[in-house]
Amino acid sequence: MGAIVEVVDLVKRFGDLAAVDGVSFAIEQGEVFGLLGPNGAGKTTTISMISCLIEATSGSVTVDGSKVDTAPGAVKAALGVVPQEIALYPALTAAENLAFWGKMYGLHGAELKQAIADALELAGLADRAKERIEKYSGGMKRRVNIAAGILHKPRVLLMDEPTVGIDPQSRNHILETVKNLNTAGMTVLYTSHYMEEVEYLCDRIAIMDHGRIIAMGTLGELRDVVGGMDIVDVKVDGLSDEAVAQVEAIPGVEQVDRTEASLQVLTRSSGSIMGRLVATLESAGxxxxxxxxxxxxxxxVFLHLTGKSLRD
Ligand SMILES: Nc1ncnc2c1ncn2[C@@H]1O[C@H](COP(=O)(O)OP(=O)(O)O)[C@@H](O)[C@H]1O
Ligand SMILES: [Mg+2]
Structure with missing residues (x-):
């Protein structure tokens, strides 16, 4: 086994902005590799360069032994892509949409029919295949997108935030689909800003922020980055800047991220600071x-490395 996807010092500039700023990682065959980062981190831009949708400013991408700049055809054949935006024909049924995509991949006849049936089965849509897409929920449309991405039985599946904005049931179904595909041997690159998803799915995870990978490893390795630090999540009414400043000054508090009505406090000693934390906040009004x-x-880990919270 070796790396099936290799990204080396990848850069993408949009004018002055380095959307991807020197990213390197290698995905081993059979892995589910997670790219975790907040909105704007550069996940979609990275995926777009791997899948030959946009050209890199510099750096290299190799997929299954082929380079994106010299052999994009071979790269595209090895990849399945599930994009963030849904690209389906609403007036057609799921099966008809998949037939369209299958033909784009060069499938036809009995082979195409079988591929559509397999993909619909995997996506859990076999019984709804003859309904028009416009009647589908957002989650079901996403599942059609996944089916379209796996029609040609790619070696590597790139999934870009496939669960954003959908119902919990569809979300669970998608997570299980990823597990099943991986068990069947597919390598997956999964991007998300939901840490629970990458914790659940991924063998290794790269945490991305502002176009850079700020940490990479297994979940265990990444947890070690913060040693024994807990997050104390405090919901507060009437939070003031003064109160936040006082919390930051409490001995044992490593880092504080503030949202409108909550504080996330990173500490090695959650047990012993708790009383002081409450008293400090209450006395500050x-x-x-x-x-x-x-x-x-x-x-x-994210809070520790960036001083801000992952949640948006
Ligand atoms: N075509 C583009 N032109 C200019 N800026 C872009 C373009 N695409 C993305 N960006 C910017 O690049 C950064 C990374 O975006 P993106 O890769 O979409 O992040 P993510 O997928 O992690 O949310 C953002 O600041 C975004 O606004
Ligand atoms: Mg994105």
């Missing part, structure tokens, strides 16, 4: 409505 302590996860 804020009212604590709930406190939750979470053990080290990708959220705490």
């Amino acid at each position: 804020a009212h604590v409505t709930s406190i939750t302590v979470t053990e080290p996860n990708l959220e705490s």
Whole structure:
């Protein structure tokens, strides 16, 4: 086994903005590799360069032994892509949409028919195949997109935030589909800004922010980045800048990220700072409505490395 996708020092500039700013990673055959980062991190731009949709400013991408700049045809044949934006014909049925995509990949006749049936089955849409897409929920449309991405049985599947904005049931179905595809041998590059998804799915994870990979490894390796630090999530009414500043000054508090009515506090000693944390907030005129302590996860890694929270 070797790397089936190799990205080396990849850069994409849009004018002054380095949307992707020197990214390198290698995906081993059979892995589910996660690219985790907030909106604007550069995930879609990275995927677009791997799938030959946009040209890199510099750097190299190799997929299954072929380079995107010299052998884009071979790269595209090895890849299945599930884009963020849905690209389907609403007036056609799921099966008809897939037939369109299958023909684009050069499938026809009995082979095409079988490929459509297999893909619909995998996407859990076999019983709805003859309905027009316009009647589908957002989640079902996403599943058709996934079916379209796997029609030609690619070696590597690139999935760009496939669960954003859909119902929980479809979301769970998509996560299970990714697991099943991987069990059947498919290598997957999965991008998301939901840490729970990459924690659940991915063998290795690259955390991305502002066009750069700021940490990479297995979930265990990434958790070690924050050592024994917990996140204390405090919901507060009447939070002021002064209150936040006082919390930051509490001994044992490593980092604080503030949203409108909550604080995320990174600390090695959640047990011992709790009383002081509540007292500090209350005396600064804020009212604590709930406190939750979470053990080290990708959220705490992100908070530790960037000083901000992953959630949007
Ligand atoms: N075609 C483009 N022209 C100019 N800026 C772009 C273009 N595409 C993306 N960007 C910018 O590049 C950055 C990374 O975007 P993107 O790759 O879409 O991030 P993500 O997928 O992680 O949310 C963002 O700041 C975005 O606004
Ligand atoms: Mg994106």
